[in-house]
Amino acid sequence: MEHRQTESPPSYDYVMNHNTPPPSYPSLETLSATQVQPYYIPQPVHQTPAPCAQTIPAQTVRASSQRNKRYCFGGSSVTAVIVVLVVIAVWIGVRYGPSLWALTEKETPPDTCPPSSVDCDGKKDCSQGSDECRCVRFGAANELQVMTSKTKSFLPVCAQGWNKDIADQTCQQLGFRQSYEVGFLNTSSFTFQSLNSQFTSTIQASVNTSTSCPGQQTVSLQCSKCGKPPGSRIIGGNAAADGQWPWQASLHFQGSHTCGGSLVAPDFIITAAHCFPKGTTGSQLPSNWKVYIGLVSQLQLPNPYNVKQIILHQNYDPASNNNDIALLKLSKPASNIQPVCLPAFDQKFPAGKKCWTTGFGVIRQGDDSSSTLLMEVEVNLIDSSVCNSYSVYGGRITEKMQCAGDLKGGKDSCQGDSGGPLVCKVDDKWYLAGITSWGNGCGKPNNPGVYTDVGQLLMWIYGKMQLSLICHSLHHKRV
Structure with a gap:
């Protein structure tokens, strides 16, 4: 800095x-x-090493240089145990190292999509689920916008029928744990995504395109309490x-x-x-x-x-x-x-x-x-x-x-x-x-x-979060 x-x-x-x-x-x-x-x-960037100590609490141990580790432990018995463990670790590394690296550093297989794949229909077609992971975004004032396989464009979601359970499921779909806050916005849009009678596995599979929305109210959704730390800052510090x-x-x-x-x-x-x-x-x-x-x-x-x-x-x-x-x-x-x-x-x-x-x-x-x-x-x-x-x-x-x-x-x-x-x-x-x-x-x-x-890169972020937490659980077969 x-x-x-x-x-x-x-x-x-x-x-x-x-x-x-x-x-x-x-x-x-x-x-x-x-x-x-x-x-x-x-x-790794070097840091001034911390003083050696016989006991090092987990919450206060500072990181030291990769080339100059200064972790000290007391007692000859502890030292002997450490020596034995190091010898074992070296042997394991020599004996199994190549196969272990092959397993842990194996790259993620490429995402493959069949010719019949359909984006944003709520059914996983691609091997990594990419066809269902770029269907939701947030507009101004956290307006929830959804694209479906029929609309091919992002539309606001009508507030009619919206509740906390649906909000939680939508945020979980995007890689969050639950929803934080739900609100409603007045909109001038003429086209909406309206909820079906029953919520399915994804929000894009749970809405239909509509030209009417009671009160012209759409959903404003926050998936986390964010960006408002407590206290005041030191200006210029x-x-x-x-x-x-x-x-x-x-x-x-x-x-x-x-x-x-x-x-x-x-x-x-x-x-x-x-x-x-x-x-x-x-x-x-x-x-x-x-x-x-x-x-x-x-x-x-x-x-x-x-x-x-x-x-x-x-x-x-x-x-x-x-x-x-x-x-x-x-x-x-x-x-x-x-x-x-x-x-x-x-x-x-x-x-x-x-x-x-x-x-x-x-x-x-x-x-x-x-x-x-x-x-x-x-x-x-x-x-x-x-x-x-x-x-x-x-x-x-x-x-x-x-x-x-x-x-x-x-x-x-x-x-x-x-x-x-x-x-x-x-x-x-x-x-x-x-x-x-x-x-x-x-x-x-x-x-x-x-x-x-x-x-x-917002769509990449939401897509990868969703892929990591949700998309792998979607069914591979279309119904």
């Missing part, structure tokens, strides 16, 4: 033709020829106040903080895909990761959450960092921690809006130690046309990216902040606008931070 001003402009690591205007959004072929610098160090960013996650790879993340639902963390490079051994193995949520200090770690599944965007491009997003499914729900809100489908955050980014990354470019405290900095959203200009990133910004920071330099994310949140406040709620992704250095003039635009 960079705060200092840079004295001189950076030296550009690319040469552009100043006589040709840049495209507003370049093709991926063009991007693949230009390497970008992710806010991520392939190995460097270290975040306790409880101010409860959704902030610290992702530890093999015992050390490596990336940030954001809790968006009890079972799911959103982070960056580049935090899991194929070239780093074990980086895509869930058992190598621990997730700490709601913390403000690496010296006082809460109880960790294990990772059950790592879901990378299938079109993530490491050369350009396009589609730099990943979902982590937790082994148990973080039901007592408030998540950040996902934006509505058509919600826009205008250029110039002041938002905040947080993380445990290094506080100065070139440092080899991450911050032990959660750092925060206010940044301005920057229009993509400005960020794509020759004086800034010269055409590297795609439509899946959002720039934020200060073109004068000094306010930025940095190594170790990767995957963390860029949040914007609207009507007393904080929304996840971006995911810390990449940049040219940290805090340099004309080199602001680049974030994955969450609003452009």
